[in-house]
Amino acid sequence: TTMDYSTNDSKSTSKNKVVAVVGGGLVGALNACYFAKRGFQVEVFESREDIRQAKIVKGRSINLALSHRGRQALKQVGMEDTIVSKGIPMHSRMIHSLNGTQSPIPYGKKGQYILSVDRANLNKELLSAAETYSTTKLNFAHKLLNWSTETGAMTFLRAAGAKEEIQADLIVGCDGAFSAIRKQFLRQSRFNFSQTYIPHGYLELTMPPINGEFAMKPNYLHIWPRNTFMMIALPNLDKTFTCTLFMPFDEFENVTTGDQVIEFFQKYFPDAIPLIGADALKRDYFHLPAQAMVSVKCSPYHLSDKCVLMGDAAHAVVPFYGQGMNAGFEDCLVFNEIMDQLNEDFSAVLPEYTRVRVPDDHAIADLAMYNYVEMRSHVNSKWFLFRKYVDNFLHMIMPRTVIPLYTMVTFTRTRYHEAVKRWHWQDKVINQGLLCVAASVVGGSYLLVRYPPNMPNISIEQLWTRLQALKSPF
Numbered sequence: 013t014t015m016d017y018s019t020n021d022s023k024s025t026s027k028n029k030v031v032a033v034v035g036g037g038l039v040g041a042l043n044a045c046y047f048a049k050r051g052f053q054v055e056v057f058e059s060r061e062d063i064r065q066a067k068i069v070k071g072r073s074i075n076l077a078l079s080h081r082g083r084q085a086l087k088q089v090g091m092e093d094t095i096v097s098k099g100i101p102m103h104s105r106m107i108h109s110l111n112g113t114q115s116p117i118p119y120g121k122k123g124q125y126i127l128s129v130d131r132a133n134l135n136k137e138l139l140s141a142a143e144t145y146s147t148t149k150l151n152f153a154h155k156l157l158n159w160s161t162e163t164g165a166m167t168f169l170r171a172a173g174a175k176e177e178i179q180a181d182l183i184v185g186c187d188g189a190f191s192a193i194r195k196q197f198l199r200q201s202r203f204n205f206s207q208t209y210i211p212h213g214y215l216e217l218t219m220p221p222i223n224g225e226f227a228m229k230p231n232y233l234h235i236w237p238r239n240t241f242m243m244i245a246l247p248n249l250d251k252t253f254t255c256t257l258f259m260p261f262d263e264f265e266n267v268t269t270g271d272q273v274i275e276f277f278q279k280y281f282p283d284a285i286p287l288i289g290a291d292a293l294k295r296d297y298f299h300l301p302a303q304a305m306v307s308v309k310c311s312p313y314h315l316s317d318k319c320v321l322m323g324d325a326a327h328a329v330v331p332f333y334g335q336g337m338n339a340g341f342e343d344c345l346v347f348n349e350i351m352d353q354l355n356e357d358f359s360a361v362l363p364e365y366t367r368v369r370v371p372d373d374h375a376i377a378d379l380a381m382y383n384y385v386e387m388r389s390h391v392n393s394k395w396f397l398f399r400k401y402v403d404n405f406l407h408m409i410m411p412r413t414v415i416p417l418y419t420m421v422t423f424t425r426t427r428y429h430e431a432v433k434r435w436h437w438q439d440k441v442i443n444q445g446l447l448c449v450a451a452s453v454v455g456g457s458y459l460l461v462r463y464p465p466n467m468p469n470i471s472i473e474q475l476w477t478r479l480q481a482l483k484s485p486f
């Protein structure tokens with residue numbers, strides 16, 4: 013069957029223009045709300061069955077960390093409170109050392125936290141919100157096979173194997189890290205694309221409640237940092253924790269039997285064994301093979317005035333900053349702001365969106381790579397903890413001059429690429445400042461030893477003359 017939803021009328025307004033959102037995941041469902049709110053006719057095409065009716069929900073992580081950018085994007089379509097009310101605040105990282113001691117590292121100031129939210133519920137709520145607009149239609153079991161850059165026609169595979177051809181005024185590719193929409197971009201001249209699989213994989217385990225209560229303190233993101241790998245745990249509403257082990261694939265390959273799993277956990281995460289349960293651990297570890305993680309960067313995000321990529325389709329990032337979804341949600345918000353500025357003129361909005369958004373999404377992709385090293389290794393270093401303390405202190409006394417990187421990324425809408433620039437600048441200045449302080453302390457101590465306080469009173473001039481006569485202590 014062929015359906016032509018497009019208006020082919022340059023004078024048509026949003027009221028009768030049709031936007032096809034391909035992918036009804038987190039970003040697609042939110043985007044549907046944005047376009048519907050503006051008055052467009054929205055058709056969402058999702059390859060899977062309706063997640064709200066699905067018995068088994070397939071998909072990546074069970075829960076996600078939601079922070080300021082994502083919340084702001086939800087707020088714009090009136091969804092923030094609904095989602096936040098079902099989130100569990102995490103105020104700090106909780107570091108589990110090998111000997112079982114736990115020490116918190118706050119994420120920001122008092123009252124600043126990230127939220128652990130359930131992925132499936134978030135997706136369901138967003139789909140239902142999109143459906144409240146009478147102009148939105150959700151089409152499940154529609155898998156995009158291909159689309160034509162010349163005509164804009166999209167070919168979908170239906171459940172029974174039938175094919176359906178569909179046209180729209182604008183195609184919004186929200187079809188995730190392995191986007192089928194993006195495939196056509198690869199054939200365009202001057203389209204840049206890179207894809208990197210990191211050599212680490214991940215595996216999820218569940219930590220059940222103990223006597224009906226959370227097995228660990230709930231308002232934390234728990235981390236077992238082991239330098240070259242780590243395990244983390246985020247709380248769920250049903251009082252379980254979802255633990256995720258991130259580790260090089262080589263290491264995963266070394267653990268092949270139940271006994272080896274216990275041996276491995278005994279060596280690196282002994283405190284987690286009784287909490288997950290030895291039997292469950294032996295069984296669940298092999299439930300699924302370790303999953304790969306990919307980072308995708310591309311540019312531009314648009315193709316003429318016909319098609320635009322958002323969310324993971326435009327920028328899959330490794331999960332370590334907890335920003336993939338947040339960045340995808342912010343894409344919708346930024347696009348919406350540009351739609352306001354440029355009067356919904358797609359031929360102007362799409363290039364502007366690429367211009368504004370590419371540097372920021374590329375910056376968060378790099379930051380996400382960096383945060384893995386911070387989480388699995390730096391948090392073990394005294395110097396890192398000291399620097400974090402100094403940054404927080406300086407932020408407290410000069411809140412506008414010094415803003416820690418984590419705060420900029422997680423608790424503000426500072427553009428990601430500006431956060432990176434500022435971080436480098438601040439780091440340089442603070443390190444130089446610390447060096448000066450250290451040098452003064454060493455110099456001062458030397459003087460004190462050389463000229464103990466009971467020395468006779470001398471004038472500044474005399475002291476200066478003596479100082480000049482000294483040989484450098486270094």
Ligand SMILES: Cc1cc2nc3c(=O)[nH]c(=O)nc-3n(C[C@H](O)[C@H](O)[C@H](O)COP(=O)(O)OP(=O)(O)OC[C@H]3O[C@@H](n4cnc5c(N)ncnc54)[C@H](O)[C@@H]3O)c2cc1C
Pocket residue numbers: 034035036037038039040057058059060072073075076077078154155156157186187188189190191192214322323324325331333334335336337338339340
């Ligand atoms: C382990 C892990 C942990 C993460 N943790 C966090 C976190 O804490 N915080 C955070 O912000 N982000 C996190 N992320 C990232 C987050 O999952 C993604 O950024 C987010 O899901 C992107 O949403 P999306 O809608 O762009 O893509 P998806 O959620 O993948 O949705 C894409 C949708 O498109 C559909 N689709 C695919 N192909 C087609 C097709 N051909 N035709 C039609 N439909 C199609 C899919 O079925 C899917 O429903 C994590 C990711 C991983 C892997």
Ligand SMILES: NC(=O)C1=CN([C@@H]2O[C@H](COP(=O)(O)OP(=O)(O)OC[C@H]3O[C@@H](n4cnc5c(N)ncnc54)[C@H](OP(=O)(O)O)[C@@H]3O)[C@@H](O)[C@H]2O)C=CC1
Pocket residue numbers: 070071072073188189190304305306307324328329330331
């Ligand atoms: N940054 C990352 O490392 C990754 C992030 N994600 C993100 O996680 C979230 C949920 O993912 P989820 O829905 O579970 O994704 P899935 O892994 O279930 O994949 C969704 C679809 O993508 C296709 N696909 C999967 N793996 C590959 C691959 N290696 N190469 C080409 N196509 C592939 C499959 O399509 P088909 O049916 O045609 O085979 C699959 O149905 C999404 O945001 C996704 O974008 C997902 C993977 C990695």
Ligand SMILES: Nc1ccccc1C(=O)C[C@H](N)C(=O)O
Pocket residue numbers: 076077105233244331332333334335383387
């Ligand atoms: N959600 C995640 C999933 C996987 C790995 C990390 C996260 C994080 O959220 C990390 C957090 N932002 C941190 O820096 O401690």
